[in-house]
Amino acid sequence: MSLRLKLLLLAAATLVLPWAGCRYAQEMESALREGEQDSLLAVAQTIAASLQGRGDLLYREPPARNPAAAADEPPSTPPPPAAGPYDLRPILLPAAPFIDGYPDEWPQHSSAWQSFGRGPHHFAILSGVFERMLYVLLDVHDRHFVFDAPGANALDPQTFGDRVWLGFDAPDGTPNQVFLAAAGPGSITGRRILTGEYGQQSAVVEPRIIGAWQPAPQGYRMELRVPLSMLGEHFGVLIDDRDARGALPVSYGTLHSDTLQPAGRLIAASPELTGYLARFIQPGLRLSVAATDGRPLARADALDERATLGPQRGILAQLYRRFVDRPGAHQPIDAAASIYDLERRQVIGSLQVTQTQDRWLTLRDRALTRMLNKTLIISAAAVIAIVWFAGRLALRLSRLRAASESALTRDGLVTTFAETHARDELGDVARAFSRLLGRLGEYTSYLRTLAGKLAHEIRTPLTIVRSSLENLEAERLSDSAGVYLARAREGTERLNAILLAMGAATRVEEAIGSAERLRFDLGPVIVSAVSAYRMAFAQRRFTMALPDGPLWIQGAPDLLVQLLDKLIENAVDFSAPGATILVRLRHEPETLVLEVDNPGPPLSAATQGRLFESLWQSRPGPDSRLHFGLGLYIVRLIAESHGGSVCASSLPEDAGARFTVRLPA
Amino acid sequence: MKRMVAIVEDEPAIRDNYAAAFAREGYLVRTYANRALAMSAFSARLPDLAVIDIKLDEEPEGGFELCRQLRALSAELPIIFLTARDSELDAVSGLRLGADDFLTKDLSLAHLIARVNALFRRVEALRRPLAAAQVVRRGALTLDSERMQVQWNGQVVLLSLTEFWIVHALARHPGHVKNRQQLMEAASVVLDDNTITSHVKRIRRKFQSLDASFDALQTVYGMGYRWVDSVQG
Numbered sequence: 001m002s003l004r005l006k007l008l009l010l011a012a013a014t015l016v017l018p019w020a021g022c023r024y025a026q027e028m029e030s031a032l033r034e035g036e037q038d039s040l041l042a043v044a045q046t047i048a049a050s051l052q053g054r055g056d057l058l059y060r061e062p063p064a065r066n067p068a069a070a071a072d073e074p075p076s077t078p079p080p081p082a083a084g085p086y087d088l089r090p091i092l093l094p095a096a097p098f099i100d101g102y103p104d105e106w107p108q109h110s111s112a113w114q115s116f117g118r119g120p121h122h123f124a125i126l127s128g129v130f131e132r133m134l135y136v137l138l139d140v141h142d143r144h145f146v147f148d149a150p151g152a153n154a155l156d157p158q159t160f161g162d163r164v165w166l167g168f169d170a171p172d173g174t175p176n177q178v179f180l181a182a183a184g185p186g187s188i189t190g191r192r193i194l195t196g197e198y199g200q201q202s203a204v205v206e207p208r209i210i211g212a213w214q215p216a217p218q219g220y221r222m223e224l225r226v227p228l229s230m231l232g233e234h235f236g237v238l239i240d241d242r243d244a245r246g247a248l249p250v251s252y253g254t255l256h257s258d259t260l261q262p263a264g265r266l267i268a269a270s271p272e273l274t275g276y277l278a279r280f281i282q283p284g285l286r287l288s289v290a291a292t293d294g295r296p297l298a299r300a301d302a303l304d305e306r307a308t309l310g311p312q313r314g315i316l317a318q319l320y321r322r323f324v325d326r327p328g329a330h331q332p333i334d335a336a337a338s339i340y341d342l343e344r345r346q347v348i349g350s351l352q353v354t355q356t357q358d359r360w361l362t363l364r365d366r367a368l369t370r371m372l373n374k375t376l377i378i379s380a381a382a383v384i385a386i387v388w389f390a391g392r393l394a395l396r397l398s399r400l401r402a403a404s405e406s407a408l409t410r411d412g413l414v415t416t417f418a419e420t421h422a423r424d425e426l427g428d429v430a431r432a433f434s435r436l437l438g439r440l441g442e443y444t445s446y447l448r449t450l451a452g453k454l455a456h457e458i459r460t461p462l463t464i465v466r467s468s469l470e471n472l473e474a475e476r477l478s479d480s481a482g483v484y485l486a487r488a489r490e491g492t493e494r495l496n497a498i499l500l501a502m503g504a505a506t507r508v509e510e511a512i513g514s515a516e517r518l519r520f521d522l523g524p525v526i527v528s529a530v531s532a533y534r535m536a537f538a539q540r541r542f543t544m545a546l547p548d549g550p551l552w553i554q555g556a557p558d559l560l561v562q563l564l565d566k567l568i569e570n571a572v573d574f575s576a577p578g579a580t581i582l583v584r585l586r587h588e589p590e591t592l593v594l595e596v597d598n599p600g601p602p603l604s605a606a607t608q609g610r611l612f613e614s615l616w617q618s619r620p621g622p623d624s625r626l627h628f629g630l631g632l633y634i635v636r637l638i639a640e641s642h643g644g645s646v647c648a649s650s651l652p653e654d655a656g657a658r659f660t661v662r663l664p665a
Numbered sequence: 666m667k668r669m670v671a672i673v674e675d676e677p678a679i680r681d682n683y684a685a686a687f688a689r690e691g692y693l694v695r696t697y698a699n700r701a702l703a704m705s706a707f708s709a710r711l712p713d714l715a716v717i718d719i720k721l722d723e724e725p726e727g728g729f730e731l732c733r734q735l736r737a738l739s740a741e742l743p744i745i746f747l748t749a750r751d752s753e754l755d756a757v758s759g760l761r762l763g764a765d766d767f768l769t770k771d772l773s774l775a776h777l778i779a780r781v782n783a784l785f786r787r788v789e790a791l792r793r794p795l796a797a798a799q800v801v802r803r804g805a806l807t808l809d810s811e812r813m814q815v816q817w818n819g820q821v822v823l824l825s826l827t828e829f830w831i832v833h834a835l836a837r838h839p840g841h842v843k844n845r846q847q848l849m850e851a852a853s854v855v856l857d858d859n860t861i862t863s864h865v866k867r868i869r870r871k872f873q874s875l876d877a878s879f880d881a882l883q884t885v886y887g888m889g890y891r892w893v894d895s896v897q898g
Contacts, residue, residue: 050680158874377891456749459770459771460676460770461747461751462678462771463676463679463749463770464676464679464682464769464773464776466773467678467679467682467774468678468682469688470682470686470773470774470775471682471685471686471689471774474686474689479767496771499771504859506861507859508859510859511859511862511863514863516866525886526886528885528886528887528888529886529887530887531887532885532886532887532888533887535888536887557884558884558886560860561886561887562859565887
């Protein structure tokens, strides 16, 4: 893994910041939620307390029963909502049903259907409240429905068909009876029978009570609407089922069939309760009051009204929410409180307060957005800073590496080194490298001059040995001693040859120093030298390729011939007898290029870099001749002293080696 | 009367070996370990020939100083320099100081004695009238092998013994190329190519100091050198 990548990963660790921010936001959300829950409970309790003892609102109990009447009654009297068999319990309708006799707008499969009657005479009733109206849906079982005679006097018993009676108290307790009679499918209107001053009766249209009649598979269906303001505590329905027009009816229902007084109550909240609740309503809030059996009585709903806290959320905020929101976070929270009677003995109902999350989610989002923006900016800045730093570090390291690599190939001649002026640890490394290479350089130059120095130091003791041996030769010696003497002489001669070879590079350096430079034509010099090689190395063939015209060059011809000598010696050593060695001279812009190609083994990559170093050789096996790896080093010395360069490469298809010397023309 | 050879050499073993060799040849030998000892002896009595090491004890170039002082005492006294290093050949032109030859210590004793003998012969020959038989003329060049003396256009070219033998080997057969090995044998020295090259250069310079147009000693690159008889041609 590169340093750059590691640092990048390190920078990525700063992304923990936004994560921690999200965690914080979630915790803040929990706290807010709890607080909101508490305050909601307080709201519920407050509203419930304000409804304490308000049976008139909850159940439209007559105000007379309280507070004055309540004081007279024994406190143990059970409160009115004790359920009776004929009590009607309207549900809270979500919308106003269209009065057409069809049950489409009513809740399907409601459990609030109530059935009355027995045997073939029975009906089901579903009642509901929406706003200030009571709606009633009657499903009457009747095999032979008889319409009223159309256009007839509603009071003429001979014209009577099936009728539906409504009996109820007015809010002030006055009994009321209204009947509905259909002359055909469609709308019908309630009518009440009034007894005039002189006992004459008349059927008066009660326009506030409207309904609709439609046939049903088992009988008929009637849908009614009655304003709650007309109704008191009690309410009942009576079916007059006649099998023929004007026949005696079979009456059944929740009215006393003789007095038409309701037997049961209408357990529905007063329309004022909704208005009362509406006073507490706020956007995003829903208040509902339920009876003791859990059936809702009234509701004030503003849940869908969006809280107008703060502006619409931005794209970023919406993005953040995806990370922060936990499942269920958008569920509304609710709180419930019981509503008691005046004496706080009995629960007469319950109040539930529901609130959407929007209110406090907006609060949270605002804080969250701000915090996440900040942490993201910080993270981004950290990542950018670290990437920049990593890039710089990698750059410096690669500079250092390049410097150390080039220092190695430059023969240890270290002049300047990258990064040595930096004050940090990298600078220390660079300085340490620099020192190391400096010492390496000293050591290398010591090694390079070692051969020369050694040759010089050995020469004096060798002279002692040789002169002693020569003196010994003059003595009279036995034959065997002469043999030993001859061997000793031979040994010293070899030693001397070694010393000469070892000092060769030093002498070349001296020769370079003292050589005279002149401007001369290199062509004839090369021609002459190559013709000499043809004689000297009869087992090799030499071909020459020279351009036309003079090849003027500034330099020392002796040294350049020596350079060629060494290249040819090398080419001969590494080629087989009979091989052809090619010497080529060519022009390049401002450069003369001398190439010597020999067939033979190609150069290995490891060899190429070191070929021209002092005391380095790659000869495959032992050789009768003395080699100190100085030949190509001398080539380099001479080439560089002429301002040129030398390099070696393998011939195409590894057919051999090529040595190229470039000299400024 | 025996000729007296003075050997000034700080290395006792070499000094004594040389002394033994010269004594065996019938010379009277005096050895000195340093310049002070040698000078005090020389001021009392001059030797017939002096062999001087360049480096004497603590003096890296004490031999040159001694040579200068000795030349002041006598202009004719043959002086041979000995050195352990080839480089000193170039560092100092011992011959500028008036030395007659300049040798490295890897020269064999036999060759050293041959040179000493040759120098004594030259001293004697210089005292005798010119023997025409020993003189070779090649154009402007006059080569006197008896006196080991070379003249160019009648002017004496001051060559060391080694240089004389190189010129001698080349000029006796003009046009023939002699390689470095042959020249080393002719001069009785074991040197490497670069040393031969510098000898040849020095010879050229000496001729050119008398005649700027001198180009009789030519390099045949890759082979060796040859003498070209320009005046004849």
